[in-house]
Amino acid sequence: MAPTRALNTANAVARPAFCRHPIFSAQRAHNQMTQSYHYHNGSEVAGCIVLVDGDKGGVGKSFTARSITGHLLSSGTRVHCFDGDYRNGSLERHYRNHCAVQRLDLRSEDGFSDFYDTLDMIEPRTVVLCDLPAGAGARVESEAERLRLNRQFGREIIHVWVADPGEDSVRQFKELQFVADPTRTVFIINMRGRSEPERFTIWLRSQVRASFIAAGGHELKLPHMPVRLHDRIALAQAPFLVDPVPSGLCRSDILSLRIFNQQVATELAPLFNLILGASS
Template identity: 25%
Template sequence: MGRVHFIGGEKGGVGKSLTARVLAQYFIDNATPFMGFDADESHGTFSRFYKDFSAPLRVDDYDSLDNIVTLAETHPDHDLIIDLAAQTASRLGQWLKESDVFGIFTAMGHQVFLWHVMDDGADAMSLLDKTLESYPQQAIQFIVVQNMGRGENFDIFEKSPIFQKAQQRNAYCMTLGKLHPKLVQKVDFNDLSFWAAANNRDLMNTPERQRLRVWLDNTYAQLDHFLKHDSPQDE
């Protein structure tokens, strides 16, 4: 059964592309076949780091969006990663609704994951609430990513009615740990995949490489928790 991962959050700068990149590296390291789409026309961050696995996506073009379904049909054993740009939910939602895309994926036997990447701000919470209201289908699996690189305290969120609503929808909540800023800069400015950075002895010293490996291991452990099961509800 194939899986389709829409990685969004609507708000800019919360770490959507970072999440897409670490998910791509997870699939590579686990020998899981996948393909990606990069909807960020201004930055193209995902395609810059994983260009061999990525194609551009125009959210304002139905022909471009239809390629997601076409690839799912022609490569049913592949996971698909769709790295969404900020403020694209309305256009994407229109395509999903008009084309009954979730119905298509259900008929194909594909599982759909909607990832909401967030910082610890109030606007990220309200955007999650809007997303939960927009997609009531039970066939969709929500993943809420609390990015510690963009927020240090998610206590208010975890005590909020919005968090309870996400739990009622059986959302899986994971934490994306914070990488040391200097290490992030080295990875980004040198256009390195996470694997390349973790194994580059010329650019990274031993503690830096180890910090990156620890970060990946901690993230992978959380991804294992739901991606190596059919869904969190099955546990």
């Protein structure tokens, strides 16, 4: 297994030596001297856990995770991010200089165990955001009970499902929609490429959707980002932040990014209300 990396731990303190992940093997002697724990009881709020999911690759999970992270940081919220695919650290590339980011293998039971152990080293009232890897559906389903039990430690689960127009996305969501309470579950229609909502006809006409909405679930749209801006941000490995101005972006990019961020704030407002309400 490729080693994971822990980066920019400005908002975190050292992890305990009993964690199994290879990244910490070289740091354990130091960590044993500096470790600090933040255990919580059910009456304390530690900050919610936001799982950005979708199971299939290429649906825009990482883009959605970056959009959410950018808005939270812009609003002054403390965020600790996890790239669930240790081979591809999208959050690390774009936010390593702005918040704590770690890579883990969240396709495995050990990876999730390391994730849970790390939560005790994250400062209270810090939002924990996980960009889950593609193909992790079976693992996430197996972890559902352990995920939900984090509520006893003050961390509510918010499940964000980034959808694909196809039938597979609806079927997979049906299997995983109970990872979190329906009122804390968000189905994201990604408007990339100026997609029309009608492309999601299978979802819009499904009984799964009807039951989900009736139970208090949230259906939201992630705005379209202009292709030129998307490519410039990717090239510069820039965050979705405009203050300070990211290196590699010009004025036209910043203007377009401001508009996109305003649209994200409006369209995903119910999600941000959930996150902040569960973390304060």
